[in-house]
Amino acid sequence: MTGRADAARPAAVVVGGGLAGITAALRLAEADHRVTLVEGRPRLGGLAFSFQRGELTVDNGQHVYLRCCTAYRGLLDRLGAARLVHLQDRLDVPVLGVSGPAGAPVRTLGRLRRAGLPVPLHLAGSLARYPHLGPADRARVVRGALALQSLDLADPALDAVSFGDWLRGNGQNARTIAALWDLVGVATLNARADQVSLALAAMVFKTGLLSDPGASDIGTAAVPLGTIHHDRALAELERAGVKVLLRARVAELKPASPQHAVRLEGGELLTADTVVLAGAQDTAAALLPPDAVDGQDRLAGFGTAPILNVHVVYDRKVLRRPFFAALGSPVQWVFDRTAHSGLAGTELGRAHPGAQYLALSQSAVQDEIDLPVAELRRRYLPELARLLPAAGGAGVLDFFVTRERTATFDPAPGTAALRPTARTKVPGLLLAGAWTATGWPATMEGAVRSGHAAADAALAAAGTHLPVDRGDGRWPR
Numbered sequence: 001m002t003g004r005a006d007a008a009r010p011a012a013v014v015v016g017g018g019l020a021g022i023t024a025a026l027r028l029a030e031a032d033h034r035v036t037l038v039e040g041r042p043r044l045g046g047l048a049f050s051f052q053r054g055e056l057t058v059d060n061g062q063h064v065y066l067r068c069c070t071a072y073r074g075l076l077d078r079l080g081a082a083r084l085v086h087l088q089d090r091l092d093v094p095v096l097g098v099s100g101p102a103g104a105p106v107r108t109l110g111r112l113r114r115a116g117l118p119v120p121l122h123l124a125g126s127l128a129r130y131p132h133l134g135p136a137d138r139a140r141v142v143r144g145a146l147a148l149q150s151l152d153l154a155d156p157a158l159d160a161v162s163f164g165d166w167l168r169g170n171g172q173n174a175r176t177i178a179a180l181w182d183l184v185g186v187a188t189l190n191a192r193a194d195q196v197s198l199a200l201a202a203m204v205f206k207t208g209l210l211s212d213p214g215a216s217d218i219g220t221a222a223v224p225l226g227t228i229h230h231d232r233a234l235a236e237l238e239r240a241g242v243k244v245l246l247r248a249r250v251a252e253l254k255p256a257s258p259q260h261a262v263r264l265e266g267g268e269l270l271t272a273d274t275v276v277l278a279g280a281q282d283t284a285a286a287l288l289p290p291d292a293v294d295g296q297d298r299l300a301g302f303g304t305a306p307i308l309n310v311h312v313v314y315d316r317k318v319l320r321r322p323f324f325a326a327l328g329s330p331v332q333w334v335f336d337r338t339a340h341s342g343l344a345g346t347e348l349g350r351a352h353p354g355a356q357y358l359a360l361s362q363s364a365v366q367d368e369i370d371l372p373v374a375e376l377r378r379r380y381l382p383e384l385a386r387l388l389p390a391a392g393g394a395g396v397l398d399f400f401v402t403r404e405r406t407a408t409f410d411p412a413p414g415t416a417a418l419r420p421t422a423r424t425k426v427p428g429l430l431l432a433g434a435w436t437a438t439g440w441p442a443t444m445e446g447a448v449r450s451g452h453a454a455a456d457a458a459l460a461a462a463g464t465h466l467p468v469d470r471g472d473g474r475w476p477r
């Protein structure tokens with residue numbers, strides 16, 4: 001802050017208080033703008049938030065990041081939240097395979113774990129012992145990984161091809177796709193290989209698994225998401241001088257010179273030199289003036305994909321690990337949420353000391369997202385019992401689901417052409433959001449990168465000197 005008189009400071013309005021909007025607002029405030037952040041919901045954090053279910057604190061969906069998510073980690077640092085997350089020293093994913101009938105399941109535990117060796121040898125030992133693939137299939141995976149590594153991420157042709165077609169064309173079969181490529185890909189891309197653009201899949205696998213040996217070490221919040229994305233973010237925004245309006249929806253944007261007009265649903269009018277639209281693609285489609293970006297008419301057709309979280313509170317401990325991925329079951333990834341949720345301090349937890357709360361993170365579930373809770377219960381409880389012997393004899397104290405129908409954009413082939421850059425054709429009007437052209441799939445990392453891109457573009461257009469060499473996307477410190 002320079003302490004310039006308020007009237008001399010440029011005004012900015014950021015529409016949307018998800019991670020993209022939080023990032024853009026902080027950056028603009030740090031560059032001495034008078035920033036107002038407008039968020040329609042009662043809280044910040046957008047798609048990555050927490051809520052109360054009685055005494056239990058629940059995340060709307062389990063969120064994971066990787067060590068290579070430098071921009072998100074930079075935001076964590078900026079929010080003073082680096083101690084509120086846990087990042088693995090070394091990638092270690094227990095992969096529990098199950099086969100056979102419910103009465104006599106056969107369980108096999110494997111691990112995707114990295115060694116302290118250079119890429120690609122860091123995963124070679126783990127793959128050599130991976131019990132879910134035979135020797136010939138493991139060799140296929142190595143061939144596929146080498147072929148992936150040779151792809152040029154800047155080649156626009158990659159976006160026209162489906163990852164599934166490419167995998168089969170490069171020696172992969174149904175087993176390697178299920179036991180490895182989809183195991184990782186469905187969780188990170190929110191679609192199965194056949195529905196994913198090769199450009200996005202190659203980006204994820206090259207950056208996450210085949211760049212730096214530590215790139216894929218897994219990070220998770222050690223507290224409810226809301227503690228970081230709402231509480232910490234709100235405190236830092238206010239400290240930076242950002243005016244945060246919650247429960248305030250932007251109804252209309254009128255671009256004008258010298259200042260744009262932003263009308264809230266209640267009628268209040270804000271004026272700003274810079275407006276960052278940091279909602280999802282539907283917000284951009286609704287608020288952008290005509291012809292503000294190329295291909296704007298196609299924004300409405302930019303699809304979305306759902307994520308379902310299934311939450312189960314057992315009366316006892318049924319899982320000893322913080323998380324695992326499942327194979328041979330509709331269950332995908334399972335996380336222990338007991339500590340985050342404050343279960344032990346609830347009436348339920350006091351009545352059942354040792355109770356455990358698990359969340360199942362189920363991606364790309366277009367066919368399940370609208371199923372009734374009772375049906376999901378019938379589907380998932382027996383599967384958890386198939387996977388976890390102790391779950392079979394445990395009592396279920398609570399069962400509920402959280403449904404995010406528009407969790408991510410649809411990462412289908414052809415997506416890259418639909419994603420606009422931060423800069424629009426209207427001076428002072430910028431776009432941000434995980435759906436914009438970051439090169440990343442819809443992730444927290446993509447959202448933060450998009451917020452930086454919008455702030456960078458706004459500041460560059462205003463001739464503001466940018467911090468030098470933030471090359472790795474981390475917050476300037």
Ligand SMILES: Cc1cc2nc3c(=O)[nH]c(=O)nc-3n(C[C@H](O)[C@H](O)[C@H](O)COP(=O)(O)OP(=O)(O)OC[C@H]3O[C@@H](n4cnc5c(N)ncnc54)[C@H](O)[C@@H]3O)c2cc1C
Binds near residue numbers: 016038062278309
């Ligand atoms: C269940 C689930 C699991 C996920 N898992 C992961 C994961 O493991 N790892 C990962 O990296 N990512 C994950 N994601 C994706 C990640 O949460 C999102 O990509 C990211 O949070 C998007 O941030 P954003 O700021 O771009 O958009 P959003 O979070 O969508 O924020 C946009 C905000 O704008 C507000 N808004 C929109 N229009 C208006 C308006 N007119 N006026 C005022 N406010 C408005 C909205 O209310 C919203 O708060 C997951 C998402 C979900 C839903």
